[in-house]
Amino acid sequence: MREFVERADVCVVGGGVVGLTLARALARRKRHVVLVERGACGAEASWAAGGMLAPQSEADASDPFFALACASRDAYPAFAAALLAETGVDIELDRTGTLYLAFDEQDEAEIERRYAWQTSAELAVEYLTATQARALEPQLSTRVRAALLFPRDGQVENRRLVAALKRTLEVYGVRVFEQTQAEALRVERGRIVGIETARGFVGADAFVIACGAWSSLVPFEFTPARDESHMNDESIVPTVEPVRGQMLCFAARPALTQHVLYSPRGYLVPRRDGRMLAGSTSERAGFTRAVTAAGLQAITTHALEIAPAVADLPLLDAWSGLRPHAASDWPVLGASSEVPNLFYAVGHYRNGILLAPHTADLLAELIVTHNMPRALAPFAPAPPRRSLYSVG
Ligand SMILES: Cc1cc2nc3c(=O)[nH]c(=O)nc-3n(C[C@H](O)[C@H](O)[C@H](O)COP(=O)(O)OP(=O)(O)OC[C@H]3O[C@@H](n4cnc5c(N)ncnc54)[C@H](O)[C@@H]3O)c2cc1C
Structure with missing residues (x-):
């Protein structure tokens, strides 16, 4: 028995x-x-995640995955409210929007394509000139050439x-x-x-x-x-195989940026408590959860490209996690x-x-x-x- x-x-x-x-x-x-x-x-x-809820920021086509991701993003306000009522825990849903940045010609071509298909699909997206982007986020690099603002994308405090x-x-x-x-x-x-x-x-x-x-x-x-x-x-x-992602965490008080900022190479995620996450890597390194010198270097380079003032932020922490890739x-x-x-x-x-x-x-x-x-x-x-x- x-x-x-x-x-x-x-x-x-x-x-x-x-x-x-x-x-x-x-x-x-x-x-x-x-x-x-x-x-x-x-x-x-x-x-380990960054907590970004950003289906539009990196999407190049409307397909079933995109539809699933947008529906899940749009379910978050009710989900967050229900969790707050059930537990008293505020998951810090942030609907400020995300900015996707272009720093060279290739990046610009990418955001123009993305803007074209998303506007023709009647999705919420705004094209910003460099001046408009820097007016919104003054700490952005002066090298920024243009940006897309996705007002419905955002983030949550995943922990x-x-x-x-x-x-x-x-x-x-x-x-x-x-x-x-x-x-x-x-x-x-x-x-x-x-x-x-x-x-x-x-x-x-x-x-x-x-x-x-x-x-x-x-x-x-x-x-x-x-x-x-x-x-x-x-x-x-x-x-399903592991794809390692490393992450850095800086102290940013007062906050350096208000929005989640993306480039095609990296991202910055400002948290309400004054932490600023910088990510990430995509590595096939088996099941080892290590933070490596090469990872730190790549993430730092991409973070500085977005906002050079990151250079002066104290580093608080670094970690990695294994994304499940099918x-x-x-x-x-x-x-x-x-x-x-x-x-x-x-x-x-x-x-x-x-x-x-x-x-x-x-x-x-x-x-x-x-x-x-x-x-x-x-x-x-x-x-x-x-x-x-x-x-x-
Ligand atoms: C650096 C990084 C940044 C990311 N940023 C984002 C982001 O901004 N936005 C976003 O949407 N996603 C992000 N992700 C992806 C996201 O974290 C994952 O897709 C998600 O956490 C997967 O959840 P999961 O529950 O499938 O896996 P996990 O969170 O890994 O949980 C799987 C669980 O299964 C348990 N387990 C394994 N084997 C067994 C077993 N035999 N018996 C019992 N338990 C077992 C493990 O201990 C683990 O707790 C990021 C990931 C990383 C690494």
Whole structure:
């Protein structure tokens, strides 16, 4: 007889912003949810992020990903207000807008293209001359040639966000097991029956993998045993790899800038408490979370290009995080096409903070009603290349 440490309607594996937000969305739909987190909730990529909610700033076309990202940005005011009411935590949603800057001819051509397609799509965007941009942000480099202002993009304090999410799960009665690694997903007769953890066996009707950069690594144990060569099939386990991003944090009192400032090479994010974040790198360096001399150098160079006064700011901190990158570049959201009660919420890559509220709502809808929301269809796990159970 198996020893259950917990039995729930849904078990969410991974307590980053994606797993936490999904657990809340499921609990709001009256599901009994258990969340299993290997370390402390929200201590990986979701802690390391810049918190920018900026779907328009870097978008070059309208596609399903852009639509998902804009819908999630637009869900933030209600989401932030609900979290404040549920927990008393202000996640510092900032809707001042972001500025995307051009420093050379190539950058200018890029922002002109972006301005053209976004205005023709009737999106909110303003073209600023160098003088207009510097009037808005006096600390901008005199080398700036032009800028786009995206008045609907913004930022959130992602560390306060994960703290609020963790607290709200208590309010909703979600059982959260921290320091509890999912060691194996047990599959019996084609369905997941539970996960093995050091604490014991966690059973549920449905399971969601939300393990960020580690999502491809949770092992399966099959009864009856089967041909393991299938495990390379994307339909069973989407391939997610870590892309390291390093970040610097300066003390900026009084604030150097009011807006999130982007260039094609880097960004500055002013926080309400007087910190100024500067990011970032994109490195395939495996699972090592190191801050390197090359990373510091690149980020500093790009920050100084935006605002030379950064040179005089005291450096407070530096860190790195592992972005979860899926092979398609887009997140993988939905039911496994091989194992009916297994779901994926993985591969949010550079936009997990932005995407969390809307993707959580869509996925919770799918898990609870079994109806696939249309907006999720483009992100479904790959269909099977061969069947898991008819080996041959
Ligand atoms: C430097 C940097 C800047 C970024 N800036 C932004 C930004 O400005 N805006 C934005 O929207 N996004 C940004 N991102 C991306 C964003 O941080 C990620 O997309 C998002 O945090 C992913 O959330 P997640 O929950 O999938 O992963 P994570 O936050 O990494 O959480 C995954 C969790 O799963 C747990 N886990 C792993 N394996 C197991 C297991 N076997 N059992 C139990 N638990 C397990 C881990 O311990 C971890 O807590 C940035 C990322 C970085 C690194």
